[in-house]
Amino acid sequence: MVALYAARIRYWAKSVEQAHLFGNSPGEDDEPWELPFQKRAARVYRVALPSDYLEGLCAVFLGCSLTMEDHAIPGSLSGDWKIVLSYLANASEAIAAEFDFDLFPTWEDPSGSPDPTTPAVVRFDLLASFVTSEGVRRLRDAAANVAQSLVQDNSTDAPLSELQLEIISDLAHGDRVIDIARARGYSTRSLYRELAAVWSILGVANRQQGISMAAENGWLD
Numbered sequence: 001m002v003a004l005y006a007a008r009i010r011y012w013a014k015s016v017e018q019a020h021l022f023g024n025s026p027g028e029d030d031e032p033w034e035l036p037f038q039k040r041a042a043r044v045y046r047v048a049l050p051s052d053y054l055e056g057l058c059a060v061f062l063g064c065s066l067t068m069e070d071h072a073i074p075g076s077l078s079g080d081w082k083i084v085l086s087y088l089a090n091a092s093e094a095i096a097a098e099f100d101f102d103l104f105p106t107w108e109d110p111s112g113s114p115d116p117t118t119p120a121v122v123r124f125d126l127l128a129s130f131v132t133s134e135g136v137r138r139l140r141d142a143a144a145n146v147a148q149s150l151v152q153d154n155s156t157d158a159p160l161s162e163l164q165l166e167i168i169s170d171l172a173h174g175d176r177v178i179d180i181a182r183a184r185g186y187s188t189r190s191l192y193r194e195l196a197a198v199w200s201i202l203g204v205a206n207r208q209q210g211i212s213m214a215a216e217n218g219w220l221d
Contacts, residue, residue, distance in 0.1 A: 002064045002071070003150035004201065006084050006143045007217050011204065012122075013140035019128035020136070026128065030135035033087035033142075038094035040130050046098055048123045055101050061092035074149055080142035087139065147217050160219065164198050167191070169220045172211045 013032075020026055029037045045054055065088035073081045095101065128136075160168075163184075170180045181191040195207070204210045214220050 001060070002067050003147050005060065005064050005088065006147035006150065007202070007213060009084060009087055010140050010143035010147060010217070011202075011209070011213055012124075013136050013143060015122070015124045016128045016131060016136045017133070017140065019124040020133055022125075024125045024128040026133050027130040028132065029130050030132040030138075032131045032135050032139050033083045033090065035090040035094060037130060038087075038090040039098070041091070041127055042094040042098035044123055044126045045095065048126075051099055054095050054099060058092050058095040058099075058101055061088045061095075065089040065092060077145060077149055080145045083139060083142035084146045087143075144217065160198060160201065160214075164194070165214065165219055167194070168198065168211055168214045171207060172215065172220060 016032075029040075031037065032041075065085055068081065068085045068088065167180060167184065170183075171177075177191055177195075178188050180186075181188045184191070186194065195210075199206065199210050202210050202213050204213055
């Protein structure tokens with residue numbers, strides 16, 4: 001679960017970087033993982049995202065941060081680990097405060113918490129106006145390094161099954177959905193449903209973003 005959410009943070013940071021590239025002026029905050037930025041972001045989320053989605057996300061962020069606190073930190077990742085842990089903990093605190101969520105009575109374990117589906121529209125243009133290009137780049141690199149380390153660690157589970165990763169690999173190689181479905185024993189409609197579930201797990205909106213995330217995090221052969 002932590003590997004998955006580190007990968008989602010990387011995707012979040014990359015989306016903010018793209019907003020900068022598309023002409024949205026950077027802001028002045030160079031530590032988007034710290035609480036001041038997360039409080040501003042929570043106010044954006046209030047007007048842009050459903051509260052039930054945010055409550056689920058908040059609970060998972062909290063659980064992942066607690067898991068990271070208990071996990072042995074790889075020596076070479078100490079700085080990156082701290083950044084990702086701070087992002088998860090501070091985002092959870094800021095969202096809970098903004099929406100008056102009470103998380104601890106319902107929290108049990110990240111592996112048992114429902115995985116919230118990412119809404120199609122996140123206002124990355126507004127978030128980009130708060131943060132410097134260097135700050136969001138540092139967050140992206142930290143999240144990528146943590147996600148890759150955890151996926152390679154035999155003590156943690158990859159965010160997707162072997163079959164799901166094989167299907168993404170087929171798509172990355174240019175295979176058509178109808179051909180993948182036939183080869184792997186799905187109906188075309190069933191495979192589209194499976195892909196929708198995969199994109200939901202990864203927190204991406206479409207095939208291109210899903211393939212990109214999987215490739216950039218080293219999940220494909």
